Amino acid sequence: MREDFPILDQNVHGHPLVYFDNAATTQKPRAVVEALRSYYEHDNANVHRGLHELSSRATEAYEAARARVAQYIGATSADEIVFTRGTTESINLVAQAWGGKFVRAGDVILLTEMEHHSNLVPWQILAERIGARLRFVPVRDDGTLGLERLDQLLTPEVKLFAFTHVSNSLGTINPVAELCAKARAVGAVTLVDAAQSAGHMPVNVVELGCDFLAFSGHKMCAPTGSGALYGRAEILDATPPWHGGGEMIVSVTLEKSSFKKPPHRFEAGTPNIAGAIGLAAAIDYLEGIGRSAIAEHDARLTSYALDRFADLPGMRILGPSGERGAILGFVMEGVHPHDLTTFADQRGLALRGGHHCNQPLMRRFGLPGTTRASFYFYNTTAEIDRMIDILREAVRFFA
């Protein structure tokens, strides 16, 4: 399978590349790159408007990609899938279009302390504009959500409960179905940030019981700039347009316009056609491996890495000790995350150092930042051994 990812087979600063920054973005298999090439070499045209052959092919491939995404996340209909640039744009769409209409002054938007800035800042902007209030489910010391506080926080004033499926810096896997059920019981709409889960484990919107689900293609083998928003049909129907422009209208006069039904209502302008096609190719590739198999490989690597980390002195690992995603945030005594990340890079090891778009969470743990290793199905235990050697060397170098 490594041969599907030619990028992995290279030296960086004179050492074999070990790519452990998969929570930031994953590498793309040949099948995805080939799908893009094939589209641009044979079928490229604009969608939904040309009356010529290439436009028909492009439209067909684009809409087939939508159906593929719907099937992948268990949506009942392709009409529930809006193509976006990724998780961030998906959440902003919900905040501005749905939130702009349905959230009123004094309403509460419930989030958690572990949200990525992309599932925090859009709600801050909305709350500021509307006069709504933000509330947060606290994070326990072990990196799990303080669910004992949920009943107290999830009151009828809560209009929306938005939370992440898998934390991008703690690796925590949240109990999405349980959270959605509790939110529904008080009449709150739910949004799940599936950026770190969609490419790593089975995700089924009906089983999870969420109203919205957002994810990015680039964190699951697809091109950057591809992604989707799932919205339950009834809620998406009630949501007014977001961006205005071509493609999303039925008829336009100088004074006013009427708009298409979802999902096209939310896709103004020429979409990222190749991105959607690449996303469908990535889904084919991932399903070829099997998401359960990916989740098992993630778990095996994570547990192996945790065991090996235990050998290192002065190591503090964030997040739960039990079941978790393939994301390990850690701090090493005497070595700042940025020095460590620079050191590792010079050994060919790609880690991420910093706040991981989680400034409030870092503050919660009293840390300026962490170093993060995040794995995917193409990573190996031998690469983890290599990381451990490099970390040992870094401690000797800096301490």
Place this chain on the structure above:
Amino acid sequence: MSTELEELYQEVILDHSRRPRNFGTLPNADVLVHGDNPACGDEIHLGVHFSPDGKLEEIKFSGQGCAISQASASMMTLKLKGKTRAEAVDLSRAFHDLVTGSFAESSETASDRDLSRRSLGEGGKPKLGDLQFLQGVRKFPQRVKCAMLAWRAVEQALAQNAGEASVTTEAES
């Protein structure tokens, strides 16, 4: 050991980061500047006491950050003690040029790498002395902010003259 790493983390730099000089609070500070680098969480609290004739008589810092930001701050305090405002401003400019590589790129030949013997005093340029050990930062553009944090704070202290201020390496709107 890769050459770039050795150039970035010279022993002098590691020594300053492990045992920063002039680290602590300055009770008689005329100006206190809180500096931060939100992109990486580095923080510095810089205190400066000016002499009656306007020189930087005492300068101390505290805070936390990577080896580069700590070493840069430590070496800066040694360099700036006793300097006039104008000298401090010139040094800050010269240091910025050094770490961004916009200074004397052409002179960076193998023989020039012996930094301890290299003088920047010619042509009216202020002498950076030990600060030249931070030259390796220019190969790591994402670390320039780490090296500049303390200097941004001291520039603010000079502009401010008295009282307290904050400064950040990220421009906010």
